[in-house]
Amino acid sequence: MNKVTCECGHQNPYGTYLCESCGKPLQESDEKVANMRYEGVARRSQTYKSSIVDKIWNFFSSVKVGIWIIVLILVTSSLGTIFPQEMYIPPGTTATEYYQEEYGIAGQLYYDLGFHNLYSSWWYMMLIAALGISLVIASLDRFVPLYRALKKQRTTRHTAFMKKQRVFGESEGSLTEEDRTIMKERLKQKRYRVKEENGNLFAEKNRFSRWGPYVNHIGLIIFLIGGMLRFFPGMYLDEYVWIREGEREVISGTNGEYFVENREFMVELYDDQEEDLFQEALTREDNPVVSNFQTSATLYKRPEGIIGDNAELEKVKDHDIRVNQPLTFEGISLYQVDYRLNELSTFTFTVESDTVDLEEDMTFQVDLNDPARYYEFENGYQIELLEYFPNFYIDNNGEPSTQNRVPDNPRIIFELFTPDQDPEAEGTEGELSLIGVRVNEELNGERDHVIRMEDVELVDATGLTVRRDHTLPFLIAGGAIFMVGLIQGSYWHHRRIWIQEKAGRLYVAGHANKNWHALKRDLSFVSENTRLPEAADQLDDEAENEEEVQQKKGGNA
Amino acid sequence: MFEFSSAMLYAAFVLYLLATILFAVSITGKRFKDKSGEEKNRAGILGYAASIAALLSGLTYFVTRWIAVGFAPVSNMFEYMTALGIAMSLAFAIIYPMYKNNYLGLFTMPVVMLIIAYASMFPGEAQPLIPALQSNWLFIHVITTVIGQGILSIGFAAGVLYLVRKIDFTKKSRKVKGIEFIMFSILSLVAYVGIGIGFGAADYTAQFNYVDENAEEAVMDYYLPPLVGPNEGELVSEQGFTPVINTPAFVRSNDLNTVLWSFIGGLVLYGGIRGIGRKPVAASLQPVVKNVNPQTVDEISYRAIAIGFPVFTLGGLIFAMIWAQIAWTRFWGWDPKEVWALITFLFYAAYLHLRLSRGWHGEKSAWLCVIGFALIMFNLVFVNLIIAGLHSYA
Numbered sequence: 047m048n049k050v051t052c053e054c055g056h057q058n059p060y061g062t063y064l065c066e067s068c069g070k071p072l073q074e075s076d077e078k079v080a081n082m083r084y085e086g087v088a089r090r091s092q093t094y095k096s097s098i099v100d101k102i103w104n105f106f107s108s109v110k111v112g113i114w115i116i117v118l119i120l121v122t123s124s125l126g127t128i129f130p131q132e133m134y135i136p137p138g139t140t141a142t143e144y145y146q147e148e149y150g151i152a153g154q155l156y157y158d159l160g161f162h163n164l165y166s167s168w169w170y171m172m173l174i175a176a177l178g179i180s181l182v183i184a185s186l187d188r189f190v191p192l193y194r195a196l197k198k199q200r201t202t203r204h205t206a207f208m209k210k211q212r213v214f215g216e217s218e219g220s221l222t223e224e225d226r227t228i229m230k231e232r233l234k235q236k237r238y239r240v241k242e243e244n245g246n247l248f249a250e251k252n253r254f255s256r257w258g259p260y261v262n263h264i265g266l267i268i269f270l271i272g273g274m275l276r277f278f279p280g281m282y283l284d285e286y287v288w289i290r291e292g293e294r295e296v297i298s299g300t301n302g303e304y305f306v307e308n309r310e311f312m313v314e315l316y317d318d319q320e321e322d323l324f325q326e327a328l329t330r331e332d333n334p335v336v337s338n339f340q341t342s343a344t345l346y347k348r349p350e351g352i353i354g355d356n357a358e359l360e361k362v363k364d365h366d367i368r369v370n371q372p373l374t375f376e377g378i379s380l381y382q383v384d385y386r387l388n389e390l391s392t393f394t395f396t397v398e399s400d401t402v403d404l405e406e407d408m409t410f411q412v413d414l415n416d417p418a419r420y421y422e423f424e425n426g427y428q429i430e431l432l433e434y435f436p437n438f439y440i441d442n443n444g445e446p447s448t449q450n451r452v453p454d455n456p457r458i459i460f461e462l463f464t465p466d467q468d469p470e471a472e473g474t475e476g477e478l479s480l481i482g483v484r485v486n487e488e489l490n491g492e493r494d495h496v497i498r499m500e501d502v503e504l505v506d507a508t509g510l511t512v513r514r515d516h517t518l519p520f521l522i523a524g525g526a527i528f529m530v531g532l533i534q535g536s537y538w539h540h541r542r543i544w545i546q547e548k549a550g551r552l553y554v555a556g557h558a559n560k561n562w563h564a565l566k567r568d569l570s571f572v573s574e575n576t577r578l579p580e581a582a583d584q585l586d587d588e589a590e591n592e593e594e595v596q597q598k599k600g601g602n603a
Numbered sequence: 604m605f606e607f608s609s610a611m612l613y614a615a616f617v618l619y620l621l622a623t624i625l626f627a628v629s630i631t632g633k634r635f636k637d638k639s640g641e642e643k644n645r646a647g648i649l650g651y652a653a654s655i656a657a658l659l660s661g662l663t664y665f666v667t668r669w670i671a672v673g674f675a676p677v678s679n680m681f682e683y684m685t686a687l688g689i690a691m692s693l694a695f696a697i698i699y700p701m702y703k704n705n706y707l708g709l710f711t712m713p714v715v716m717l718i719i720a721y722a723s724m725f726p727g728e729a730q731p732l733i734p735a736l737q738s739n740w741l742f743i744h745v746i747t748t749v750i751g752q753g754i755l756s757i758g759f760a761a762g763v764l765y766l767v768r769k770i771d772f773t774k775k776s777r778k779v780k781g782i783e784f785i786m787f788s789i790l791s792l793v794a795y796v797g798i799g800i801g802f803g804a805a806d807y808t809a810q811f812n813y814v815d816e817n818a819e820e821a822v823m824d825y826y827l828p829p830l831v832g833p834n835e836g837e838l839v840s841e842q843g844f845t846p847v848i849n850t851p852a853f854v855r856s857n858d859l860n861t862v863l864w865s866f867i868g869g870l871v872l873y874g875g876i877r878g879i880g881r882k883p884v885a886a887s888l889q890p891v892v893k894n895v896n897p898q899t900v901d902e903i904s905y906r907a908i909a910i911g912f913p914v915f916t917l918g919g920l921i922f923a924m925i926w927a928q929i930a931w932t933r934f935w936g937w938d939p940k941e942v943w944a945l946i947t948f949l950f951y952a953a954y955l956h957l958r959l960s961r962g963w964h965g966e967k968s969a970w971l972c973v974i975g976f977a978l979i980m981f982n983l984v985f986v987n988l989i990i991a992g993l994h995s996y997a
């Protein structure tokens with residue numbers, strides 16, 4: 047590509063708008079105000095246009111495309127909120143039926159289009175990826191040229207450059223040394239850095255704010271990468287554990303090293319009897335309002351180097367796990383997410399008989415979460431637990447079965463052997479009973495003995511989420527960098543002022559990347575009571591003109 | 604303390620009204636010049652003083668309520684909406700000195716009042732915090748977000764100002780329809796508040812027995828006269844009358860009834876103003892703002908967005924994610940409220956890029972400011988009340 051030589055002698059890359067050195071416009075344009083974006087320098091995307099790589103590069107570096115990507119993400123994201131996402135439909139319902147039953151044809155369509163899992167759909171991912179690519183390419187495309195242009199700025203600019211600035215003023219005359227000193231003084235007071243060359247002044251401040259967008263885009267990219275890491279194995283742990291009061295469970299993801307014990311679980315309610323500020327609101331609610339969910343937990347660790355179940359666990363710490371107060375250790379957090387109150391835990395039975403003298407009190411306990419198989423008594427009786435259904439139901443084949451291991455509806459089949467029976471011997475048949483809550487049936491004819499439920503013990507169980515997320519450091523870094531860049535670019539603005547004397551005329555021009563208002567204020571502060579001409583906003587005139595035109599067009603309104 | 608707090612909110616409301624009046628006087632009042640040619644119309648500066656007094660009064664409400672209930676009062680619709688109104692006036696207090704533009708005051712103060720009046724339609728008594736909200740992140744996240752939204756709302760006020768100033772009302776156009784739609788929406792909200800306060804003061808309640816969507820018998824209360832009734836509704840209270848039509852079971856008919864009332868009220872107000880002025884409502888406002896410099900207003904709206912965007916991002920996304928990680932085990936869960944915060948963020952990002960790179964200044968930019976505000980309100984009102992999620996307030 048040919049270089050373009052400016053009249054000042056500087057060789058500019060092909061595609062340059064404004065000479066990198068003196069600022070003279072190199073391409074004809076009718077615009078009153080020069081396009082100062084990226085200082086009029088050539089960008090790769092505007093220079094190379096032929097190969098495939100160039101085409102892809104140019105596509106993604108275009109802000110127009112970038113905006114389209116943002117808008118597409120915005121619009122599609124909103125579609126996902128029309129009906130709940132699959133993860134939020136009530137537990138126990140299946141998506142296939144739920145959407146149709148709940149929302150009719152629209153729901154069916156929603157489901158068929160895959161919108162019930164919109165945010166993990168391949169095309170949504172593609173959009174996010176396109177955003178990332180666009181961010182990288184657009185930033186690279188602009189960063190280097192902008193850096194070069196801002197690095198080497200000349201104090202004396204071409205008058206054509208001055209005239210094409212949005213804020214501009216000119217007049218006959220020349221500046222005295224006193225004027226210059228006053229102006230420099232005032233500029234410094236406004237925290238400008240001032241350079242002087244042959245009596246011409248160049249003042250600049252807050253250049254660093256120009257890097258704000260690049261910093262924030264880098265932050266975003268890091269954030270997106272962090273989000274992507276989620277899909278690599280080992281980066282992310284999301285488990286669930288139920289623990290009954292008094293029990294201890296191993297924490298997954300710790301190689302069996304850590305255990306957590308649920309010492310006590312509780313739900314506390316706000317008291318609507320108490321006469322306080324909240325009473326009015328509480329009595330209006332139909333249901334009691336919960337004030338606290340809490341698991342009093344203890345964290346244990348298996349001592350180093352000892353394997354095997356018998357090793358004594360070391361207590362690490364006690365912690366009350368509440369919503370908003372997870373138990374955190376070594377990057378793993380345990381969160382309070384669910385609970386079950388009054389879960390059955392132990393049945394106590396006694397054996398009674400009307401016909402036989404049992405000689406002693408026959409009482410035994412069955413742990414519903416880990417029942418023993420045999421129960422032997424001093425008087426020689428034996429009871430065997432033949433079958434246990436923690437959550438009893440009759441399955442499709444009409445067979446008794448259990449839904450899960452949670453003792454919500456336990457049924458037990460006991461076989462009772464009298465002292466004169468030998469359970470080991472072939473063909474020995476004891477008395478069979480099927481027992482559950484308010485159930486007690488004989489299974490093989492008349493019984494001499496009744497196994498009667500005497501007592502039940504209940505416990506509360508807590509549901510904890512176990513979470514470890516190695517992507518968090520990336521997300522935190524990305525988010526922090528993004529915020530820094532955002533603030534850098536939003537709360538400071540790059541401002542420049544050029545003051546020049548040429549052939550008996552005075553020129554002043556100003557440029558701000560935003561907040562022109564402040565720039566104009568600075569300029570009138572600097573030029574007050576000096577010979578420097580008043581600078582005007584050339585777009586203001588334009589706006590006025592446009593209005594006049596409009597008024598003429600609008601007729602005699 | 605609690606009563607005192609509520610009284611301060613009333614005081615703030617009255618002061619906002621005063622500020623509105625003073626700003627109106629500063630614009631329409633005579634331009635007195637004294638002998639040396641100095642501007643003698645002090646109404647603008649008095650208006651700003653009144654808005655500051657209102658802000659202080661509003662902040663006193665906020666702080667004393669905080670002390671009284673023991674947590675930041677941003678935990679339900681009433682508290683959040685009120686906070687938004689106060690935040691918007693805080694943003695105004697910051698931005699006014701930069702531009703000293705009385706027109707901005709004239710357009711901002713009524714919006715603040717309307718937001719606070721709307722807030723008062725929700726139950727205002729103190730409610731205890733559910734476990735998920737018991738965290739310092741409640742005030743860190745919500746207060747930052749609400750301030751961000753308040754600043755962004757200034758962009759809306761300036762955008763509407765710009766549109767009223769610039770739109771050519773002599774011809775019928777989509778723009779005229781658009782701005783008139785904004786006026787109608789605002790008037791409907793005024794009607795909603797007015798009707799609500801009116802019937803509320805009269806303690807109006809009508810009660811119906813009806814059959815709900817699960818085909819079970821239930822009871823529904825109306826606080827406005829029933830234009831539409833519930834499914835198979837049967838009036839059981841003394842007040843009220845039998846409505847013309849009953850709605851199907853899946854409609855929440857008392858809410859629909861309220862919407863209908865607001866719509867009709869809005870039509871009456873809108874039609875009335877339009878009839879008296881014999882031109883579009885916004886066109887009647889235009890002469891008032893004819894001396895506004897459009898460039899300045901355009902810049903104000905942009906500045907407001909540029910200042911508000913980082914604050915909103917910090918509060919509405921970053922602090923939100925930190926809290927979600929602590930309270931809900933994950934920093935992001937595609938809950939509707941979260942998604943709509945993301946949409947708002949993306950929308951303003953698109954706005955900034957359009958403005959910076961595609962030269963969307965002036966009118967286009969002003970429309971975008973209006974849409975952005977609509978998104979914020981949508982997320983606050985519609986997503987909270989209609990789309991159920993983890994964030995259900997009220």
Ligand code: HEM
Pocket residue numbers: 106107108109110111112113115116177180181184185188192256258259260262263266532535536949952955956959960
């Ligand atoms: C959600 C995603 C994005 C966010 C939050 C974001 C944020 C920003 C912000 C805050 C600015 C500064 C604007 C201003 O100062 O008024 C900016 C500038 C910019 N953004 Fe983005 N951006 C995003 C995506 C993109 C994409 C996809 C592109 C790709 C084309 C892009 C290209 C640019 C460019 C070229 C600038 C101007 C840089 C300059 O002035 O030197 N942005 N961005």
